[in-house]
Amino acid sequence: MAHQFDTNPRYAEFFAGGGMVSAALRDNWSCALANDVDPMKCATFRANWPDGNLIEGDIRDLPISALYQPIDLYWASSPCQDFSLAGAGAGLQGKRSSVVTPWLDLVESAVHTGFSPKIIAFENVVGMLSRDKGTALWEVLRRIIRCGYRVGALNINAQLFVPQSRPRIFVIAVRNDIEVSPDMLSGSPVLPWHDKPIMRFVERGSARLRQNWLWWNLPLPTKSVPELSGFIEAAPTSAWFSQSQTRAILQMMDDKNLEKVHAANKAGKVMVGTLYKRGRPGIDGTTRQRAEVRFDGIAGCLRTPAGGSSRQTLVFVDGQKVRMRLLDAREALSLMGLPRDYIAPQRYNDAYKVAGDGVVVPVVEHLDRHLFRPLVVPHFAAVAA
Structure with a gap:
């Protein structure tokens, strides 16, 4: 050049x-x-x-x-x-x-x-x-x-x-x-x-x-931080979880995280949260996988997808209806501040890794x-x- x-x-x-x-x-x-x-x-x-x-x-x-x-x-x-x-x-x-x-x-x-x-x-x-x-x-x-x-x-x-x-x-x-x-x-x-x-x-x-x-x-910085909802793709490539998958993830939550979901149920509007599965020690000393969710408008820290537990999940709560899917690759790139014309790898895991x-x-x-x-x-x- x-x-x-x-x-x-x-x-x-x-x-x-x-x-x-x-x-x-x-x-x-x-x-x-x-x-x-x-x-x-x-x-x-x-x-x-x-x-x-x-x-x-x-x-x-x-x-x-x-x-x-x-x-x-x-x-x-x-x-x-x-x-x-x-x-x-x-x-x-x-x-x-x-x-x-x-x-x-x-x-x-x-x-x-x-x-x-x-x-x-x-x-x-x-x-x-x-x-x-x-x-x-x-x-x-x-x-x-x-x-x-x-x-x-x-x-x-x-x-x-x-x-x-x-x-x-x-x-x-x-x-x-x-x-x-x-x-x-x-x-x-x-x-x-x-x-x-x-x-x-x-x-x-x-x-x-x-x-x-x-x-x-x-x-x-003088600019206000954009809303998380503005980063959500209207036509995501990530498939929605089945009802049984969603129930299984809800069952992985402790009382503190379930209470966050219940509060979102009562919000009177669609609430968008982000979720990670993490290994947490149980009372018997063994490590159990827990689902941890947040509805504060901030996504968790993106990490390289070394497995299902490291990929961030989006949680949509509309009244009593709860839907979940993986964070779309374009959503992940947008959360890194990259423009829409950024050319990303076609494979999901590759784009998420980038x-x-x-x-x-x-x-x-x-x-x-x-x-x-x-x-x-x-x-x-x-x-x-």
């Missing part, structure tokens, strides 16, 4: 998946490099951005020469399974999340060769803050600081932008020689961006971490508007104001 060096800053998207970061940045940035190992996700990326300079393959095999070019922003949304509180907790040694180490090796090599991006962004689950006392996250930050960067982190829940509860940790590192406007920073933690886990993580950190720490300060493994587009757009472009584009903040 033809890079617009004189007008657009340039980014690299590592662990690119279906290209949610590209969906957020493409209007104002040029993609210098993208990389992912999953063939299905790479095909999805190419379908949407055929000029995206995508290199398909393992990050361990990515030639370092690909980074020897002017790039302003590195973005990495690495696999999260080994950092998640619901996972096995293997951290940087885990089968999936161990790919963070070769990515950091590439970053260090590029920096030492004279190709230092102005910004390094790293996104992952909030479990990184507490899992094994934050050891894996500290290692990531230690190596980024060693490359000549100041670091900060924000806990951003996507429900500030879309009706999906999806808290994620966003590490934003800026090169030491880049001027940071005082209005981008706070002298102390700021809610909702810096919660207690972040504060505890910094308090426990080394003197070097605290010396190089930045309390990023973002404005809250969504569940991605980053919410409006969150990246917010970071771009208030951090990325003001840091890399001269006078952007003044023009935007």
Whole structure:
């Protein structure tokens, strides 16, 4: 693709998946490099951005020469399974999340060769803050600081932008020689961006971490969050459950969740809820599968479909009538902030996987508007104001 060096800053998207970061940045940035190992996700990326300079393959095999070019922003949304509180907790040694180490090796090599991006962004689950006392996250930050960067982190829940509860940790590192406007920073933690886990993580950190720490300060989004009902497809591809299937799921609810359904029965309007099946310990010590529902207008966090229990179910209550079906693939993609013209895989599980493994587009757009472009584009903040 033809890079617009004189007008657009340039980014690299590592662990690119279906290209949610590209969906957020493409209007104002040029993609210098993208990389992912999953063939299905790479095909999805190419379908949407055929000029995206995508290199398909393992990050361990990515030639370092690909980074020897002017790039302003590195973005990495690495696999999260080994950092998640619901996972096995293997951290940087885990089968999936161990790919963070070769990515950091590439970053260090590029920096030492004279190709230092102005910004390094790293996104992952909030479990990184507490899992094994934050050891894996500290290692990531230690190596980024060693490359000549100041670091900060924000806990951003996507429900500030879309009706999906999806808290994620966003590490934003800026090169030491880049001027940071005082209005981008706070002298102390700021809610909702810096919660207690972040504060505890910094308090426990080394003197070097605290010396190089930045309390990023973002404005809250000004747009109201769209209603969940607005994301429901009129002609979904997901089939409705049979009455017996619906009854079986209702029987999996405890009293607390059944009471939510009974309250929806009395609402006097159609209520739309979302439901997950989860393993919960029983009084006899065994794990039982429970159905947990919410009618607060917020979908649960989308996850990769590793089985029926991980796929989100929609619950429609109209008086005493209760209907259920799986979340449609297009509904899942919309909850990630992707536009309707986004080209998704045809297979349901593939499309759901692209969504569940991605980053919410409006969150990246917010970071771009208030951090990325003001840091890399001269006078952007003044023009935007």
